[in-house]
């Protein structure tokens with residue numbers, strides 16, 4: 001196992017205002033910082049629900065958040081274009097065939113500042129944080145305002161009048177399902193059925209309809225999409241970074257409604273240039289690491305997708321666009337292009353299989369576009385298994401953080417027990433630049449094991465406190481990451 005990675009624990013739990021329901025301290029996240037993370041280790045973290053913002057690695061804690069978020073991915077090799085997505089491609093084609101500013105002006109005057117339905121809106125929660133920004137550490141023993149003190153299934157929404165007396169439900173009939181859930185189930189089922197398994201032409205059909213990949217003679221405008229390594233010494237990146245930043249700033253101000261002073265070029269660089277997954281250009285294809293996919297219309301950047309390319313996946317980390325071009329549904333357009341990118345990469349290296357779309361919360365209508373890229377899967381925060389979307393709908397609708405409640409044995413055996421059964425002696429840590437086990441570390445740093453003090457000046461309580469923190473870290477990252485990704489010790493949570 002390649003152990004060139006190194007992470008630092010910043011916070012076991014932070015609680016900030018929820019960007020979906022505005023509940024103060026409603027969100028709950030764990031934070032790491034990656035000094036360096038190999039693509040294989042980043043893949044492992046993705047499959048435990050972590051995602052990166054610059055060199056920060058963040059994990060939403062579904063059980064403790066008012067609006068649970070789940071990692072979502074799409075089996076992009078089996079993807080099939082839907083009717084509404086095809087409409088987005090036709091709209092772009094039509095726009096490229098026109099001249100003048102009529103369409104643009106119409107949009108600007110009427111719709112510029114209105115949120116676009118199904119636009120790939122960036123969840124404000126996905127907004128990157130700057131290095132100087134505060135991460136609020138919550139005392140782990142205190143419940144946050146956002147943490148439900150009552151089980152999800154007994155929450156406000158499900159409080160109902162006591163049942164009337166009678167014969168009760170007919171045991172011979174199927175369980176009653178809410179019409180909303182039933183409709184959602186039918187919709188996702190039909191979407192899944194549309195997708196032929198390993199259909200050889202599904203990708204080619206998509207590709208043939210993407211305008212910039214099939215420019216026509218009657219196009220009056222030019223749309224180019226360029227994949228640029230996000231490297232300060234890359235000439236293309238260097239020469240376009242200011243222009244890209246200006247698009248980002250406009251997006252944050254108009255779409256996310258942040259103040260203009262919120263973002264500096266330096267802060268943007270830290271969030272979108274910094275990346276713990278190192279660039280690797282040794283193979284064929286674009287390589288691995290942090291890339292910006294620039295959408296350039298008639299020589300002007302109108303949108304940017306921030307991507308991490310790793311051997312198994314294309315990961316979309318952030319997307320921003322010039323709000324003036326919101327009428328082109330650039331979020332959906334870019335996602336379709338990224339699905340094409342993955343399929344092209346698969347031709348070069350068949351390990352490329354999945355398209356990761358970040359986090360999904362069912363409570364935000366703006367997020368619904370993510371589940372339209374079928375076949376979609378959500379990561380259960382208890383079993384850490386990827387569950388097909390149609391099997392998650394009931395849990396999502398009933399706000400149950402656990403997505404596969406029927407698999408109790410697996411839950412018990414695989415994950416809930418990691419906190420108590422994991423042998424902390426095996427935790428991999430990085431101490432004074434050496435990767436060693438936790439057992440070796442306590443011998444070297446504290447000078448004793450299990451009670452015997454060999455003259456160390458470190459207080460026993462400090463060691464106990466650190467051990468408890470490390471146990472919580474293990475429960476967040478899982479046994480596989482805990483034994484293969486070195487964690488820098490001694491742990492000093494941020495801020496102290």
Ligand SMILES: [Zn+2]
Nearest residue numbers: 018021066067
């Ligand atoms: Zn919320």
